[in-house]
Amino acid sequence: MALDLATLSIVLFFISSIQAIVMLFIFRIIHNYPGMNYLLASCFFTALSGLVFALRGSFISDAPAILISNLSTFLAVIALNVGFSKFLGLSIAKKWLLATFLLFFISFFIFTLAIDDVSWRIILFSLLISGISFSNAGILLHHKIDSVRQTTRLASAVQLIFGAFFVIRAVITFFHKTSDIFVPTPLQLLVFFISIATIIICSYCFIIMAVQREHWEKKQANEQFQLIFETIPDTVLITGFETGEIVETNETFTEETGFSREEAIGKTPMELNLWLCSKERDAFMDMIQKQGFCKNVEIHIMTKTRKKISVLISANLMKMDQNLFIISVIRNISQSKELAKRLNTSEETFKAIMEQSPVSFMLTKTNGEIEYVNNKFLELTGYQEEEVIGKNPRILKSGYQSRKFYHNLWNTITSGCQWSGEIRNRKKNGEIMWEYVSLTPILDDEGNIIRYLGVQEDISNRKLKEDELKIQARTDMLTGVMNRRYFIEKAEKRLSEMNTLQEKAVFLMIDIDRFKDINDSFGHITGDKAIQIVARQCQKMIKHKDLFGRIGGEEFGALIFAQSQEEYKKAADDIRYSVENINLRHEGEEKIPLHISIGLTVYRPGEDTLESLMHRSDIALYQAKNDGRNRVAII
Incomplete structure (x- = not known):
């Protein structure tokens, strides 16, 4: 088989098809991250491009073949751009992509129908492809997911080489006009070789990125599980x-x-x-x-x-x-049951044992009056013995448990059954403590309840670690505000409640203006500090009933509840003005200007979902950016 354009087109078609099939199987057995379907679409469009070009002349005439082939290649590169952005949690440059797409169509038809100039068509097509490829490289370099950093650098280098090649192709075509695109010149052949190599490397990089990310998330989950597993007493x-x-x-x-x-x-x-x-x-x-x-x-x-x-x-x-x-x-529970048994036979012996026990004990009469506590109880609660004897255990109540909780507790033990569970109690000094409490009825020979034995274990440290893990799971570690996952979960819940309550709400998409300039000029440490300060200021301006979280990078989201249009517009402007007045200085000297743009959209009960709100507010945000930044745009 001769090495011509048709042959290379068939090779490109088969390789892209095989890549798509391989990735489809791999993606079905690992976590389905955002953006993965766009990579499959990229492979599909690349395969379509090769197939159409190969069938030119046999089943499809030249002009439609060129249009479909070029369009498919263009869509493949755009799909990579969207896929990388979604996978890495970055915002999609929708207006930029739309502009290049329209420019492609305009240039194609001008230099096909109005002016039949193959060279200019190649030049503009190559420059548009290179522009999106350089954008892909930028996305792969500027993200916050450390687990895939090495792989994204490799993929970024491939995208840079791919984009640079198309720039060179445009330059060569400018000085050496092309009259027939179907002539297998060395440059034309190289286009197919570079395209084949790029789709192979980028596809495998995407697969490796997905595997690395899943492996890292599983490792994090396993570490958290192992910590709880080993900590629990x-x-x-x-x-x-x-x-x-x-x-x-x-x-x-x-x-x-x-x-x-x-x-x-x-x-x-x-x-x-x-x-x-x-x-x-x-x-x-x-x-x-x-x-x-x-x-x-x-x-x-x-x-x-x-x-x-x-x-x-x-x-x-x-x-x-x-x-x-x-x-x-x-x-x-053998210890408490054994002690309870000994109480029935020898109260003095039982009390002697309790005095030496490292566990907190409390003995009460049937009316709840405290009859005895051991030294560990006094040490744990901070009370003196004379302060608790004759009192009711409610002196330890923190107010955390409901009346129904204690009602069920007393119903259980007064029926002769043991009760066990976690209780949040209060020490003498007001400090809150978590205890695991076992309450056992003490029976006489006739089966009547004569006392209650309480065994308390201080589990405050364990609860503190559990709370820390819960906080980590829902908090953005850089800013301390809600992370994307928890913010979306809370916002969806509030919106579902609003469908019945008919409340009014607006969604704000907030982005720090010229954040890349801050990073490039003052360094990533200062950039992180800017994100932290903006997040704290925005959180301070948000009312208690409203929600605020970090969406990703320098972008934040807010779900605000208001009674009128004037109220939510004022709320957005107040947030913007408060950030504008932040005094952030680099190394204590040069002041760094901080501004934000806000895209705002109004919630329509019964029609909107959180996804549609975020989509519209994102469009409004880009409108604010295009209108000059440091402003609020409303859709």
């Missing part, structure tokens, strides 16, 4: 739902049962003889199969040394890698 056990085999345990499992992790992994609890009673196991599995979970079920297990332990087990079904697992949290 209870035994955590993960077993296969079908096989029953233990797949993971924490350190507390070894401390409570005596079995090391190596001894437990791959074995079932039955093989380790953990279950003391087969009926309890059957009842537990029946609850899991019917409900998918169980909560605070009292069972009995045996340790490696054949010691009986009373525990409370809570479990849930969990799906991982297409398989079902049971994750169980087990709390040892």
